[in-house]
Structure formats: C-alpha cells, structure tokens
Amino acid sequence: MSERMPLLTPLRIGTRTAANRIAINAMECCDADTNGNPTETAFRRYERLARGNAGVIVVEALSVVDENRGRLHQLTALPQNQKGLTDLVALMRKTNPKPLIVWQLTHSGELSSPEFSERVCVKPFPGYEGRLLSDGEMDEILERFVFAAKMAHDCGADGVDFKLCHGYLGTQVLRPFNDRKWKYGGSWGNRTRFAYEFYERVAKEINDPAFLVGSKMSMWEGLPGGVGSAGPDTPIMDLTEPLDLAKGLEARGAKFIIESAGNPSLTLSLVQAYKNVPETSYLHFGFQKQLKGVLKPQTVVIGSNNSIYREKEDEVNWCTVCDNCIEFLIRQRPVGCSTYEREYSNALKEIRREAGKLAETEKHT
Numbered sequence: 001m002s003e004r005m006p007l008l009t010p011l012r013i014g015t016r017t018a019a020n021r022i023a024i025n026a027m028e029c030c031d032a033d034t035n036g037n038p039t040e041t042a043f044r045r046y047e048r049l050a051r052g053n054a055g056v057i058v059v060e061a062l063s064v065v066d067e068n069r070g071r072l073h074q075l076t077a078l079p080q081n082q083k084g085l086t087d088l089v090a091l092m093r094k095t096n097p098k099p100l101i102v103w104q105l106t107h108s109g110e111l112s113s114p115e116f117s118e119r120v121c122v123k124p125f126p127g128y129e130g131r132l133l134s135d136g137e138m139d140e141i142l143e144r145f146v147f148a149a150k151m152a153h154d155c156g157a158d159g160v161d162f163k164l165c166h167g168y169l170g171t172q173v174l175r176p177f178n179d180r181k182w183k184y185g186g187s188w189g190n191r192t193r194f195a196y197e198f199y200e201r202v203a204k205e206i207n208d209p210a211f212l213v214g215s216k217m218s219m220w221e222g223l224p225g226g227v228g229s230a231g232p233d234t235p236i237m238d239l240t241e242p243l244d245l246a247k248g249l250e251a252r253g254a255k256f257i258i259e260s261a262g263n264p265s266l267t268l269s270l271v272q273a274y275k276n277v278p279e280t281s282y283l284h285f286g287f288q289k290q291l292k293g294v295l296k297p298q299t300v301v302i303g304s305n306n307s308i309y310r311e312k313e314d315e316v317n318w319c320t321v322c323d324n325c326i327e328f329l330i331r332q333r334p335v336g337c338s339t340y341e342r343e344y345s346n347a348l349k350e351i352r353r354e355a356g357k358l359a360e361t362e363k364h365t
C-alpha cells in the first residue's frame, strides 16, 4: 500500500489540482455517429472512466476537421458537436466532479484515410503521399484548432492536449523530414510555428488561467527523418529538437507534457511495447527523465506505456496487452476490451470470421 501512496496524492497542474497522479491516456474508440457526435457507447465509456476517479482524463483524439480524418467514426470538434460534447462533459462531471477533463485535439494529415476522406501532407512521406498543403491551408487548419480549443472551454472541459505525437499532422510538421521551404517547414523556427502559434493564440483568445493547455509529444518516432532524429534522412536519435520544443511550449503556457514515442502506423512497439518485448517501455522512462531535466518543476510530465506494468492489485481488471483493441482500430470498427467485455469478444470473433486474420499490425493503425 505505502508503495502506491504517492500515486494517490494530489498534484498541482497550472492553477488546478488533480486529485491523484493517475492519468487516463487518450484512446480513440471509433464509435462516433456520422456527425462526429458521441454515441451511447462513448457516453458509457467516459461515464465509467469518470467513475474510475483518475486525477486526469484525456478524452480521445477529436478531429478538428471533417474532410481529413484517420477514423471513419471519429469524434470531431466542430460546431455541430457543441451539444454532444457539452453533454459528454456534463455526464462525466455528474458522475464524478473530481477528475480534470482534457480534450485531445488532432488533425490526421497524411494519416487521413483516402477511403473516406482526403489524405494531405506537409511533404510526401514514403508510403503516405497525399496532396501537398499550402501555407494558406495550414493557416486555416490552425484556425480550426483554435476554434476547437475555444469549444472545449465553452463545453466545460478543463483543458486541451494539442496533439504532437504518433505521426499525426502536429508531428508531421515538426519532423526534420519537413525540409520543404515553406511557412511551416525548413528551419526549426518554421517547423515549430504551427505549435507555437496555437499556444499563443489560445493564451490570448481564451485568456483563462484556469484552462489547461499541454501536448502529448512523440519524443522519437524511430523513423528516418522522424521527430527526434538527427536529420531529414536518418533515424539516429537526437533529442535536441523535442526537448527544445517542450521548453518552447512551456514558455508559451503549456502546463503539462504527455510523453510518448513512436508512430503507431509504422513503429507501434515504440508507442506501446509488445507483450513479448516489454523492455521497449524503458525508453519512455528515459524520455520522461530528459523532459523533467529541461522543464520547470511545476510543469507536469505525464507518462505513457504503463499498461505493460500490470497485475499489481487483484481487484483491477488489468490490461493483458493482447492488443486486440488495436485490431479493432485498424479495422475501423468500434473499439472495446475483448478480454473483459463479452460484447467486444463477440464482435472480434464476428470480424475475424468475416474478414480473416489481420495481416499486419502496424500499417494503417
């Protein structure tokens, strides 16, 4: 018991206090309706999470646009979602007023599925070539992020996580690979412009010190030219840029950084260690330590890839790291836990009966 006590102590984040140090990482579950609104299963999921009493709950990646999406049934943060998302936050608060509720905001960029939306990119990455975004289009996307952050504030959320991880647009623009000469590429100053302008705009336009802004960051994508690599065509790790970014975000008002790594579409095991290679997760502790080393003590660093450290308490239904939830995600089907919930174990059987065994786990996550 004494061992886990620190986890149960309160933690200051900005002007707010999380009741404990347990944070629920964002997990998109592909069960929105056709307007991007939460459905019954989404309401049920977040009600349960609120009941779970974590200090912080990050609501899954909400797309700030409809036209470029990675998920067929993705939640969106558009004007049409104001009511649904207000209801979602209200339900969570009614269930348990304590957890801090943060929305993760994203744009899929080159990870948008051409099957139901348009794939766009900052520079064609091998295997993920899409239509090249112009300066003006990126300016417009930034507007949409700012709009979504304002909506989070209006809907009663406690803050937003401006997504800079896992190979989505916020990551694509930061990469050394983005050496295209344009407003948002080439120099480090240009590659960080998108993230920094978001923070500056939100600080000015929402102007509420109680509203928490932060980012989940992939520290190293493990790809040639990916975030945290030494140049546009090498995968060799160099954390100079990600650490500088974390400091730059902090200087512009970030109150938390959620540490992550990898790119689920290409380097999934860096995001979440495979069950048979658990030691990959140690990388995360190193990245967290480096972040803490450059950030102010009051800037909160939240970890990820902790599911692998399971089975410590009997009363918890621990994640078994079966990764069947990833299979649902890859297949664009509503995501749930096939280990503990019959509804999802039945769904998985049905999917495999219809579609056969999954060929690849990394492509198209």
Ligand SMILES: Cc1cc2nc3c(=O)[nH]c(=O)nc-3n(C[C@H](O)[C@H](O)[C@H](O)COP(=O)(O)O)c2cc1C
Pocket (backbone or CB within 6 Å): 025, 026, 027, 028, 029, 060, 061, 104, 165, 166, 216, 260, 271, 272, 304, 305, 306, 307, 308, 325, 326, 329, 335
């Ligand atoms: C089904 C599924 C959906 C996910 N969706 C998101 C997401 O919306 N945003 C995000 O940043 N990470 C997402 N992740 C990654 C997790 O938040 C987390 O970083 C990763 O699973 C490793 O941490 P863990 O061991 O605690 O699960 C998802 C993971 C899974 C399995």
